[in-house]
Structure formats: structure tokens, C-alpha cells
Amino acid sequence: MPSRPKREPLILLADDDEDDRQLTSEALGEAQVSSELRCVKDGEELLDYLCRRGDYGPGGRDATPPGVILLDLNMPRMDGREALSKIKSDPDLRRIPVVVLTTSRAEEDIVRSYELGANSFITKPPTFTGLVEVARGFARYWLEVAELPEPRPV
Amino acid sequence: MFGSVARSRLSPRVTMGVLVAVVLIALVAFAGVLVSSERSARGDLEERFSDRGVASAELIASLFESASGTAQMANAERYGGAEVSADALARRANDADNRYLLVLDASGEVLGGSPGVTPRVRRMLAARPPYIRAALAGRVFTLSGVESGEDGRPEFVYSQTFETSFGRRVLVAGLDGRLIGAFIAGSLRRLPRVRDARIFVVDASGTVVASPSRALRVGQRVDDAPLLAALRRSRSGRIGDRHFTSHPIAGTPWRVVRTAPNSSLFASVSGLNRWGPWALFAAFAISALAGLALGRRILRSAVALDAANARLASTNATLAVRARELADVNDALEWTNTELGRSNTELEHYASIASHDLQEPLRKIQMFAERLTYHDAENLSERSRDYLARMSGAAGRMQDLIDGLLSYSRLARQEGPRADVELDVLARDVVGDLRLAITDAGGRVELGSLPSVAADPVQMRQLLQNLIANGLKFRREDVAPVVRVEGTSDEDTVTVSVSDNGIGIESRFADRIFEVFERLHPRTAYEGTGVGLAVCRRIAERHGGAISFTSVPGEGSTFTVTLPRHATLVAATPPHQQRDPRAVTP
Numbered sequence: 178m179p180s181r182p183k184r185e186p187l188i189l190l191a192d193d194d195e196d197d198r199q200l201t202s203e204a205l206g207e208a209q210v211s212s213e214l215r216c217v218k219d220g221e222e223l224l225d226y227l228c229r230r231g232d233y234g235p236g237g238r239d240a241t242p243p244g245v246i247l248l249d250l251n252m253p254r255m256d257g258r259e260a261l262s263k264i265k266s267d268p269d270l271r272r273i274p275v276v277v278l279t280t281s282r283a284e285e286d287i288v289r290s291y292e293l294g295a296n297s298f299i300t301k302p303p304t305f306t307g308l309v310e311v312a313r314g315f316a317r318y319w320l321e322v323a324e325l326p327e328p329r330p331v
Numbered sequence: 332m333f334g335s336v337a338r339s340r341l342s343p344r345v346t347m348g349v350l351v352a353v354v355l356i357a358l359v360a361f362a363g364v365l366v367s368s369e370r371s372a373r374g375d376l377e378e379r380f381s382d383r384g385v386a387s388a389e390l391i392a393s394l395f396e397s398a399s400g401t402a403q404m405a406n407a408e409r410y411g412g413a414e415v416s417a418d419a420l421a422r423r424a425n426d427a428d429n430r431y432l433l434v435l436d437a438s439g440e441v442l443g444g445s446p447g448v449t450p451r452v453r454r455m456l457a458a459r460p461p462y463i464r465a466a467l468a469g470r471v472f473t474l475s476g477v478e479s480g481e482d483g484r485p486e487f488v489y490s491q492t493f494e495t496s497f498g499r500r501v502l503v504a505g506l507d508g509r510l511i512g513a514f515i516a517g518s519l520r521r522l523p524r525v526r527d528a529r530i531f532v533v534d535a536s537g538t539v540v541a542s543p544s545r546a547l548r549v550g551q552r553v554d555d556a557p558l559l560a561a562l563r564r565s566r567s568g569r570i571g572d573r574h575f576t577s578h579p580i581a582g583t584p585w586r587v588v589r590t591a592p593n594s595s596l597f598a599s600v601s602g603l604n605r606w607g608p609w610a611l612f613a614a615f616a617i618s619a620l621a622g623l624a625l626g627r628r629i630l631r632s633a634v635a636l637d638a639a640n641a642r643l644a645s646t647n648a649t650l651a652v653r654a655r656e657l658a659d660v661n662d663a664l665e666w667t668n669t670e671l672g673r674s675n676t677e678l679e680h681y682a683s684i685a686s687h688d689l690q691e692p693l694r695k696i697q698m699f700a701e702r703l704t705y706h707d708a709e710n711l712s713e714r715s716r717d718y719l720a721r722m723s724g725a726a727g728r729m730q731d732l733i734d735g736l737l738s739y740s741r742l743a744r745q746e747g748p749r750a751d752v753e754l755d756v757l758a759r760d761v762v763g764d765l766r767l768a769i770t771d772a773g774g775r776v777e778l779g780s781l782p783s784v785a786a787d788p789v790q791m792r793q794l795l796q797n798l799i800a801n802g803l804k805f806r807r808e809d810v811a812p813v814v815r816v817e818g819t820s821d822e823d824t825v826t827v828s829v830s831d832n833g834i835g836i837e838s839r840f841a842d843r844i845f846e847v848f849e850r851l852h853p854r855t856a857y858e859g860t861g862v863g864l865a866v867c868r869r870i871a872e873r874h875g876g877a878i879s880f881t882s883v884p885g886e887g888s889t890f891t892v893t894l895p896r897h898a899t900l901v902a903a904t905p906p907h908q909q910r911d912p913r914a915v916t917p
Contacts, residue, residue: 196695200695200698280691280694281687283741303694303697304697304698305698305701308698
């Protein structure tokens with residue numbers, strides 16, 4: 178494995194379900210992913226984080242730019258589709274890879290997500306073992322294989 | 332329309348009476364105008380005809396009068412002496428082409444005469460005819476009728492008074508009848524001509540004085556007794572088909588006579604000219620009467636129409652009421668339909684949402700059960716591990732049920748792309764996918780030739796896969812499963828049949844096996860969710876086709892799918908309510 182001169186990229190997970198956040202976090206741990214995972218509860222919080230406003234504004238909580246975003250589609254307030262659309266139409270945010278992670282297997286969701294600019298679409302597996310596999314594959318590809326742009330504060 | 336007018340104004344009978352009266356009055360007035368205009372036209376023509384005769388008579392009289400007036404002075408000079416020179420009279424008679432010339436004194440004695448004064452002349456003078464008496468009485472000039480001269484040739488006697496210092500004297504001249512006649516005829520020729528009209532001058536006895544026509548010679552008696560008789564009676568009038576006028580010439584016993592056939596004289600008001608207006612009148616009358624007859628019929632039918640209209644109006648009113656009722660019913664139906672469509676869509680939506688929402692906690696159950704097993708299995712009792720395993724199994728089956736339900740409800744909403752699907756290629760792919768299951772079962776799938784069909788390829792694949800998998804699944808114990816797929820097609824329909832040699836289906840379940848979650852066997856005997864055949868039926872119906880089966884229990888079943896060759900998608904939900912993203916996504 179080549180040594181990475183850069184800082185470990187941050188993984189930002191947007192999911193409204195606490196169970197899912199915990200399971201994803203555990204699965205990433207199980208897959209021995211060393212990158213830090215941060216969680217937001219919906220699309221609005223995600224955009225607040227990315228744009229450093231609200232709770233994440235000056236003097237607020239830390240909002241280190243993420244290397245990659247894991248995005249659930251179905252969330253309250255602002256769902257994943259809208260958040261995805263906003264991110265991908267923002268000239269500064271669009272460079273951040275967004276991986277959709279959802280329970281949906283519906284063709285419409287897959288097509289729609291890619292149309293909106295998703296960089297990848299992953300269906301949550303029904304078993305934890307499956308989830309660990311997914312976490313391992315995700316980390317291997319996005320954090321090791323793929324070259325990411327330097328995270329840049331907005 | 333007629334009816335409403337007639338009804339609102341007058342009764343048809345009164346209207347008809349008024350119309351008849353108006354038409355009759357118009358006809359009588361028209362006829363009166365025609366008659367009077369014809370009469371006045373005839374009067375005008377007669378007057379014009381007569382006026383020209385008058386003009387001729389006055390012209391002739393004035394010729395003699397002016398000649399006599401100028402001659403009076405000369406004569407007084409020439410023959411005013413004590414003696415009247417016979418030589419001068421002879422010379423003068425010769426110069427003026429007179430037969431004779433003589434001068435009388437006031438008592439009528441001959442003062443002198445030219446050589447032509449014969450005993451006949453003297454007898455004539457002695458007889459004192461009116462034209463001599465008039466001259467002696469002082470009339471400027473007088474002319475005789477036609478006299479017969481010495482040689483029998485016609486002759487006129489002209490007498491003229493003139494005053495001298497010796498008293499009144501009278502010049503008497505014998506004029507050559509033919510010369511005078513020709514002179515007068517010349518003036519008559521100038522008259523405007525009427526076709527076949529005659530004009531001539533006659534004396535009181537009916538002897539011709541002058542005529543422009545060669546048919547009548549001076550001195551000849553007019554050979555026209557009816558005309559002569561009529562001339563004696565009146566100055567103008569009608570003899571048979573002729574019209575005549577006569578005008579006395581002052582200073583003479585002569586008359587200018589004109590005759591003309593009525594047809595010529597009244598040419599402008601006869602023939603077509605006369606009958607034309609009457610023909611028009613007749614045409615008008617016929618039209619008017621025909622119009623009346625028509626009007627009568629129209630009025631009658633108007634009455635009938637009125638009645639029919641009234642009936643129609645009431646029928647219309649009834650119909651309008653019915654139409655309103657129908658429209659109300661229609662509205663209600665439409666509303667119900669919309670409601671049905673909406674509730675259908677909502678049901679599909681609920682099925683989908685519910686499935687997803689059900690799936691979430693289920694997934695959690697499975698995952699946390701897994702975590703428990705993974706982390707703490709050694710801390711659990713044998714019994715707890717068994718419970719945990721059963722719990723996971725149940726959650727897994729529920730997962731399958733939900734997956735089935737999801738795919739089934741998705742079928743209702745998804746409108747797959749339409750393509751020309753080659754079913755034999757598709758069937759080979761499906762058999763490839765099922766290779767493991769086929770091997771496990773120790774069976775085989777036989778593929779006959781299959782047609783192609785215009786359909787959604789994904790759904791066709793699912794259809795074939797479900798049917799073939801079913802054939803393999805419901806096998807008899809100890810009998811290797813054989814599934815046979817065959818197809819036929821004709822102009823409109825494609826038929827695919829999937830037969831197996833499995834356990835078969837009892838016919839009493841025929842109604843149930845295509846229902847969702849319908850299972851005929853305990854799960855322990857045959858795995859499955861009971862969605863497969865329901866999905867098959869839905870796919871067939873979505874393509875405008877159908878699915879059915881025949882079976883002999885214990886020997887096998889045959890499922891037959893018929894599809895329209897050029898399938899049209901049958902919307903399970905109203906089209907405008909499809910593809911609502913909220914209805915699709917979890």
C-alpha cells in the first residue's frame with residue numbers, strides 16, 4: 178500500500194437513522210477504515226456543514242471539509258436528492274465525491290441519483306456482514322485507489 | 332318560424348283574407364293602369380295623326396291665301412281701269428297657264444276675258460255658283476270643286492275680289508286641275524309616313540283634288556263608298572279596320588283626307604306592344620295567385636309546424652331534463668372514477684411505502700441479531716442461540732415477502748421500454764441463470780422454438796424465469812423435473828406455454844394460484860413467497876394478454892401465456908398518476 182502524504186480524508190455521512198449511523202460506523206470500524214467518520218442528520222445539516230453556516234458557522238462546530246460524502250436518500254427536512262442536486266450545482270462543492278448509500282434498489286432512484294451527479298450508488302445490504310463488505314470496498318476504492326481533490330474550505 | 336309569426340300576430344285565416352284582398356286590389360289597379368295607358372296612347376296616336384292632316388289643310392289654305400293677298404294689289408292695278416284689256420287678260424292667262432281669265436264687276440257682269448272664255452264658262456257664271464257668289468260678296472279668294480273643262484280635263488275655278496276706283500271687281504281664273512293637283516300633292520308628300528296610310532284632297536262631291544299616289548288621279552271619283560259615307564257623317568273615325576280623319580281647307584270646298592289601317596296607326600300599341608303588358612299582367616296575376624295558393628299552404632303547414640314545434644319543445648324540455656340528469660350521473664361517475672384511480676394509486680403507493688418502511692426495521696432486526704450472534708454467541712445459551720436463529724430466519728422470510736410485494740407493486744407503476752423481444756434468446760439466458768437450480772434438481776429444461784414479441788424485455792424475462800423456476804420447484808419426489816417451453820404465433824397473438832412433469836395443481840385452486848401471497852403448500856415443502864405467479868399474471872395483463880393453466884394433479888401442469896403480438900401496455904393506474912416519484916421511492 179503506497180504511503181499517502183496527504184491527511185487522511187474525512188468521511189461525512191448524512192443519514193437520519195441513528196441505528197444506521199451506528200451500524201455504518203461499526204461496519205467501517207470492522208473493515209478497519211482509519212479515516213474519521215462524521216455524521217449529519219439531514220440534507221440541511223449537510224449543507225450547513227459544507228458551507229460552514231448555522232451550527233458550523235464561524236466559532237461553531239468544526240467543519241473540516243470532507244474527502245467523500247456518504248448520502249442517504251430518504252431523510253426529513255431536506256432529502257438526499259435535493260442535497261445532492263444542491264451540492265452538484267455548486268461550483269465549489271461539486272468536486273466532492275458523493276456516494277449514495279440507501280436501502281432503495283429502485284431503478285428510478287439509481288438513474289435519478291446519477292443524473293443529479295452522484296459519483297456512486299450503493300444499496301445498503303440487509304446483513305451486517307454485507308455492510309462490512311460494503312464498507313471495506315468503499316474505503317478501498319474511495320480512500321486508497323481513487324485520487325481525491327485536496328479538500329478545500331468553502 | 333312561420334308558426335310563431337302567425338301565432339303572435341294574426342290567425343292564419345285573417346292573414347289569408349288580407350293577402351287575397353291585397354292581391355286582388357293590386358291586380359285590378361294594375362289592369363286599370365294598363366287599360367288607361369293603352370287608351371291614352373291610342374288617343375295620342377289618333378291626335379297626332381289628325382294634327383298632321385290639320386297642318387296639311389292649313390298649309391294648303393295659307394299657300395292660296397298668301398298668293399291671293401299679293402295678287403290682289405297687282406290685279407287692282409292691272410284690271411282696275413275703266414276698260415279691262417282682253418289682251419292683257421289673254422297674256423296673263425298664257426303666262427300663268429290659266430285655262431281662261433276674266434274679270435267681273437260687282438254685279439257679276441263680265442268686263443273682259445281671255446280667249447278661253449267659252450259659252451260653258453258664261454253659263455257657269457250665269458249660274459252664280461257659290462265660289463262666284465263668295466267672291467262677289469268680298470271674299471278674298473274662293474275655289475271650286477273639280478269641274479270638267481272644255482276638253483273634259485279637270486279644272487278648278489278660282490275667284491278673287493279686288494277693289495278699284497270703279498268698285499269691287501272679281502277675277503275668275505280657270506286653273507288646270509292637274510297642275511294644281513300636282514302642286515298640292517307635292518306639299519302632301521312632306522308629311523311623315525304611316526305605313527299603308529293614304530292621304531289625298533277631295534272636293535265636296537268626293538272627287539279627287541290632289542293625291543301623291545298614282546292610284547288616285549285628279550278628277551277621279553274616290554271609289555270608296557264607306558269612306559265617303561263616313562266623311563259625310565263625321566270628320567274622323569273608324570271604318571272597319573281603318574282610321575280616318577278629314578280637315579276642310581279654308582276658302583275651298585276641299586278636304587284633306589287621311590286614312591290608315593289601325594294596325595299601322597296603332598302599331599306602337601298593338602301586337603306584342605299591346606299584348607306584352609297584358610302578358611306581363613297575366614304573368615303577374617298568375618304569380619300572385621300562385622303565391623296566394625302557396626301562402627295558404629305555408630300558413631296551413633305553419634299551423635301544423637306550430638303544433639309540431641310545441642310537441643318538439645316539450646320533448647326537448649324532457650330531453651334537457653334527462654340530459655341534465657345524465658350529466659349529473661356522469662359527473663358522479665367521473666368523480667367516482669377519479670376517486671377510484673386516486674385510491675388505486677394511493678394503494679400502490681402505500682404498498683410501496685409500507686414495504687419500504689417495513690423493510691427498514693426488519694433490516695435492523697436482522698443486523699442487530701447478526702451483531703448479537705457475532706459478538707456474544709458464546710455468552711448465549713443453546714436455547715437463546717436457537718431463538719436467535721429462528722428470529723433471523725423469520726426476519727429473512729419477511730424480507731423475501733416484502734421484496735416480492737415490492738416487485739409486484741412496482742410492476743403496476745413501471746412502464747418498461749417497448750422492444751422487439753426475441754423470446755428464444757431470452758429463454759436461453761433464463762435457463763443459463765437457472766443452471767445451478769437445474770443441476771441441483773437433477774432436471775432439464777427443453778426449449779422449443781419461440782417467437783418474438785413487442786414487449787418490455789425485463790418483464791418478459793421475469794415472466795419466463797418465474798414460470799420455468801416454478802416448473803422446476805414443484806417437482807415430484809423421485810422424478811427428475813423436465814420443463815418444456817414452447818411457443819406459437821399468428822397474425823395477432825403470441826402464445827408461450829411452459830409445461831412441467833411436477834406435482835400438478837388441483838383445479839379447485841385455479842382461482843387462487845395467481846393471487847399475491849397465495850400458497851398451496853407449506854413453506855417447509857416448497858420455498859417461496861407466493862408472489863411469482865401473481866407477478867406473471869400482472870405482466871401478462873400489463874401487456875394486454877392473459878395467463879392460464881391446465882393441470883393433471885400428480886402428472887404436471889402447463890401454463891399458457893397469450894400476448895398480443897404488438898402489445899399495448901395496459902395501464903394499471905391512470906397514466907397521469909404514474910411515475911410520481913414519491914410513489915416509487917422509499
